[in-house]
Amino acid sequence: MIQKSIDSSAAKSELQAVLFEGIHPSAVEALEQAGYTRIVTHAKSLSGDELLAAIADAHFVGVRSRTQLTAEVLQHARQLVAVGCFCIGTNQVDLKEAMRLGVPVFNAPFSNTRSVAELVLAQIIMLMRGIPEKNAVLHRGGWVKSAADSFEVRGKTLGIIGYGHIGTQIGVLAEQLGMRVIFTDIEAKLPLGNAQPMSSLEALLSAADVVTLHVPETPQTALMIGAAQLAAMKPGSHLINASRGSVVDIEALTVALESRHLHGAAIDVFPIEPQGNDSVFVSPLTRFDNVILTPHIGGSTLEAQINIGTEVAAKLIRYSSNGSTTSAVNFPEVALPAHTGRSRLLHIHHNVPGVMAHVNERLSEAGINIAAQYLSTNEEVGYVVIDVDSAASQVALDELCAVPETIRCRILY
Ligand SMILES: NC(=O)c1ccc[n+]([C@@H]2O[C@H](COP(=O)([O-])OP(=O)(O)OC[C@H]3O[C@@H](n4cnc5c(N)ncnc54)[C@H](O)[C@@H]3O)[C@@H](O)[C@H]2O)c1
Ligand SMILES: O=C(O)CC[C@@H](O)C(=O)O
Secondary structure, three states: OOOOOOEOOOOHHHOEEEEOOOOOHHHHHHHHHOOOOEEEEOOOOOOHHHHHHHHOOOOEEEEOOOOOEOHHHHHHOOOOOEEEEOOOOOOOEOHHHHHHOOOOEEOOOOOOHHHHHHHHHHHHHHHHHOHHHHHHHHHOOOOOOOOOOOOOOOOOEEEEEOOOHHHHHHHHHHHHOOOEEEEEOOOOOOOOOOOEEOOOHHHHHHHOOEEEEOOOOOOOOOOOEOHHHHHHOOOOEEEEEOOOHHHEOHHHHHHHHHOOOEEEEEEOOOOOOOOOOOOOOOOHHHHOOOEEEOOOOOOOOHHHHHHHHHHHHHHHHHHHHHOOOOOOOOOOOOOOOOOOOOEEEEEEEEOOOOHHHHHHHHHHHOOOOEEEEEEEEOOOEEEEEEEEOHHHHHHHHHHHHOOOOEEEEEEOO
16 A cells, blocks of 8 residues: 555645546636646546556546546555546546545536437437438448438437436426436436336336436446346337446347347447547447447537536635535535635544544644634544634644544645
C-alpha cells in the first residue's frame, strides 16, 4: 500500500487538477477563475503505469466514463482530495475505496439527461423505419424503395428498463409521439403521463416493440440482457442500449440479429471502449447494417458538456475552498456556510465509537475554542468540519492529525 499523507493541506496555488478524456474547457475556465493554476488536461483516458504517473501528485482528478479509478489507482494518488466524474455514471470509480481514503466523489447527475433522451428518441424512429439498413445500402450504390418492415412509432409500445432521470424523460417524449410507454425498475416509481409499470422484466420484453435500457452499471445489471431475455422479446422488435456496455451480452445480441429475431438495434456503449479518438474500435456488431453504432456519445452535446464542465468543477471548488460535500455520491454530506474571519479545518476519520470525544478532548486540552462544528457520518466514515480562530489554526490542525482514527485532515486556505 502506498503511504498517503494524513495532512493534505495545500495552498490553492499548490493544488493540482488532472483532467482526462477531453473534459470540456468550461471546467478549466471555472477552475482558473477560482484561482487554480496547476491544471493538466489529457485528451483521452489513460491506464496502467501512465495513469498512475499522471495522478501521482494530483489533488483533484477529473474523469468521464472511460478512466478506471480502481482501488489500486486511488491508493497511488497520495495527495488526492476529491474526484470529479464529469458525467452521470460513477461505476468507473471504486467509490467505497475512495470513501475509505477520505476522498469524496462528485458527478453531474442530470446535465446530459436530455441529450441522451433526444438521441434515443431519434433512434426509436430510425429503427422502426429500418433506416440504418436502407442508409447503408444506398451508401453502397443500392436502392431499396419499400415499406416492408417500416412502421410509424405512433401506437407502438416502448419498453423502458430503468425508469430514472433518463428513462422518465424518454417516456414523456415518446408519449408525445403517440407511443404507449411501459417500464420496469427495481424501485417503485411514479409513472409520468400514461406510462405503465410492468410486473416483471419478461412481461416488458414480450410486450415492447422497442426496448431501451437506462440502468446504471451494478452487479445486478451485468448482462441483464442475455440470450434468454433477447428470446423473450417480440419477433421483429428493437433493442437500444445507451446505458453501459456491461448490461447487454453482445454475443447473444449478434445471434438475435443474425437470425433476424431482432429487426435492429442501436448501441452507444460497449463492454470495451477505445481509450480515445486515435484508437481502433472492434466489435462483432460492425457487420450489421441494421445496427446503429455510436461512440458513447449519448450525453455528448455541447450544451451538456459545457454544463457538466462547470457543474462538476464548481463542486470540486466548493469542497476545496469551503468543505461542503453536498451531492457527493460516496461520502457523508455536509452543506456549510462561509467561514469568514475564521480558519476551517476538515477532519475525515474512521467512524468508530469515541472518535469525536478524542477530537474534542485534544482541541480542548490545547486550549482551542471551537467557533463552529459540523458533523456528518456514514457507516464507515465520519466527516467533521471545525471553525477556529485563525491564530490557533496550526495547533488545531496538528491536534486533529494526531487523533488515532484520522484518515485525512486539512486546513482550508
Ligand atoms: N450513453 C451515454 O452517454 C450516457 C449518458 C448518461 C448516462 N448514461 C448511463 O445511463 C444510466 C442511467 O442514467 P440516469 O441518469 O437515468 O440514472 P438514474 O439513477 O436516474 O436512473 C437509473 C434507474 O435505474 C434503476 N435501476 C437500477 N438497477 C436496476 C435494475 N437492476 N433493474 C431495473 N432498474 C434498475 C434505478 O432504480 C433508477 O431508477 C447511468 O447510470 C449511466 O450509466 C449513459
Ligand atoms: O462522457 C462520458 O464519457 C460518459 C457519458 C455517460 O455515459 C454518463 O455516464 O454521463
